[in-house]
Amino acid sequence: MTTSVSVIEPDITKLLDHLAGQPVLAHRLGGARHQWSAREIGDGNVNLVYAVRGPAGAVCVKQAPPYVRAAGPSWPLTPERVLFEHRALVEHRRHAPRYVPEPLHVDPAEHLLTVEYLEGHTVMRVGLAAGASYPHFAEQAARYLAHTLFFTSDLALPAGDKRELASFFETNTAMCQIMEDMVFTEIFLPHPRNRWTSPELDKDVKALQGDTELKLAVARLKQRYLTSRAALLHGDLHTGSIMVSASSVGVIDQEFACYGPMGFDLGTLLAHLLIAYFAADAHATARSTQQNWLLTAVEQVWDDFRAHFTDLWRDHAGGDGYPPALFTGAAEAALEAERQRYLDDLFTETLGFCGAEIIRRVVGFARPIDFTTITDSTRRAHAERRALALARSLATAPTDYRTAADLIAAARAAEGIQRG
Numbered sequence: 139m140t141t142s143v144s145v146i147e148p149d150i151t152k153l154l155d156h157l158a159g160q161p162v163l164a165h166r167l168g169g170a171r172h173q174w175s176a177r178e179i180g181d182g183n184v185n186l187v188y189a190v191r192g193p194a195g196a197v198c199v200k201q202a203p204p205y206v207r208a209a210g211p212s213w214p215l216t217p218e219r220v221l222f223e224h225r226a227l228v229e230h231r232r233h234a235p236r237y238v239p240e241p242l243h244v245d246p247a248e249h250l251l252t253v254e255y256l257e258g259h260t261v262m263r264v265g266l267a268a269g270a271s272y273p274h275f276a277e278q279a280a281r282y283l284a285h286t287l288f289f290t291s292d293l294a295l296p297a298g299d300k301r302e303l304a305s306f307f308e309t310n311t312a313m314c315q316i317m318e319d320m321v322f323t324e325i326f327l328p329h330p331r332n333r334w335t336s337p338e339l340d341k342d343v344k345a346l347q348g349d350t351e352l353k354l355a356v357a358r359l360k361q362r363y364l365t366s367r368a369a370l371l372h373g374d375l376h377t378g379s380i381m382v383s384a385s386s387v388g389v390i391d392q393e394f395a396c397y398g399p400m401g402f403d404l405g406t407l408l409a410h411l412l413i414a415y416f417a418a419d420a421h422a423t424a425r426s427t428q429q430n431w432l433l434t435a436v437e438q439v440w441d442d443f444r445a446h447f448t449d450l451w452r453d454h455a456g457g458d459g460y461p462p463a464l465f466t467g468a469a470e471a472a473l474e475a476e477r478q479r480y481l482d483d484l485f486t487e488t489l490g491f492c493g494a495e496i497i498r499r500v501v502g503f504a505r506p507i508d509f510t511t512i513t514d515s516t517r518r519a520h521a522e523r524r525a526l527a528l529a530r531s532l533a534t535a536p537t538d539y540r541t542a543a544d545l546i547a548a549a550r551a552a553e554g555i556q557r558g
């Protein structure tokens with residue numbers, strides 16, 4: 139299997155014809171077709187993304203080719219993924235409209251999905267790699283996570299509605315399999331897709347692939363991903379799936395959406411904030427301000443999420459889980475204690491997935507620009523080694539961490555690890 143980036147010729151004429159044929163989209167762009175311009179702006183691994191601008195406004199069009207963008211036709215992938223992305227946008231926007239762009243149109247035949255264009259936003263990972271901080275991010279990300287996860291769970295949805303929704307996403311098989319393979323399995327094998335900073339990390343990767351305790355812990359997490367149907371997940375909530383401006387957050391790229399363990403979304407997001415943290419001081423110019431902000435954000439995402447989720451459960455428990463009728467009067471205190479136990483367990487699950495995600499971003503196919511743009515390979519390897527050390531601890535001993543403050547203290551402590 140090749141992993142070289144293929145050259146994809148965007149068919150702009152066809153794209154503009156498509157938009158002209160949809161009155162809602164044509165109206166949003168305004169003017170006439172010849173006044174519209176389209177530009178391919180995608181930087182993700184999976185799809186093509188176009189920004190199309192007209193006299194009245196802009197839209198964002200995603201096109202799913204029948205293969206993985208980052209690999210080309212040698213890696214086929216169902217283009218039906220746009221249908222799952224569209225439905226996830228609809229469902230998540232229902233519960234978190236401030237943080238999810240409006241889906242405008244989906245064309246199942248052409249595998250085109252048109253969504254609101256987020257003016258003035260940039261991809262968060264790109265901003266982070268350039269040294270930016272986003273002081274309003276954590277509060278909004280926590281609210282997004284609490285609302286999307288709570289309101290699609292059995293705590294909020296009647297069982298029949300939840301089963302119907304889960305059954306739709308149950309067939310996002312090809313996208314889930316990418317995660318099953320990439321996050322939990324192939325990094326522990328001599329797989330041709332694996333890449334890492336070599337030769338600096340060769341010994342680390344060998345050790346990781348022979349680490350039975352770690353492989354068992356990650357296999358346990360995979361089992362959780364395969365079997366849990368707790369909430370409708372974004373499914374790939376890294377900083378490349380988040381658009382930011384100075385004051386707002388928009389979550390995009392829901393093509394990996396599925397019903398799964400809540401800790402998968404939470405852990406993925408924390409993992410990428412921590413990846414940015416470890417990468418930050420390996421860049422040429424010191425970034426201690428950004429690093430401090432990143433750790434504050436890690437702590438605030440979890441702490442705010444926990445507070446919001448608990449409040450939502452107290453005030454909006456309309457589902458079949460934990461029937462409120464059973465916990466009236468004196469039993470209310472027992473239910474409140476149970477909520478705190480549930481969130482303690484969710485924190486443990488989150489840390490496990492966080493560890494697994496960090497590891498696969500150091501060793502696997504999809505290495506993030508946070509690391510890959512560090513040009514000095516010795517410094518890059520040092521940052522990656524520190525990330526691996528924390529990640530292993532999170533994956534194998536998540537119950538050692540009781541609070542998000544414990545987590546960020548461990549991230550700081552990992553800075554003490556010597557260059558190898």
Ligand code: SR1
Binds near residue numbers: 206317374504
């Ligand atoms: C073939 S896709 C590789 C990775 O990129 C996406 O962002 C997902 O994280 C996936 O695992």
Ligand code: MG
Binds near residue numbers: 184374379391
């Ligand atoms: Mg993506």
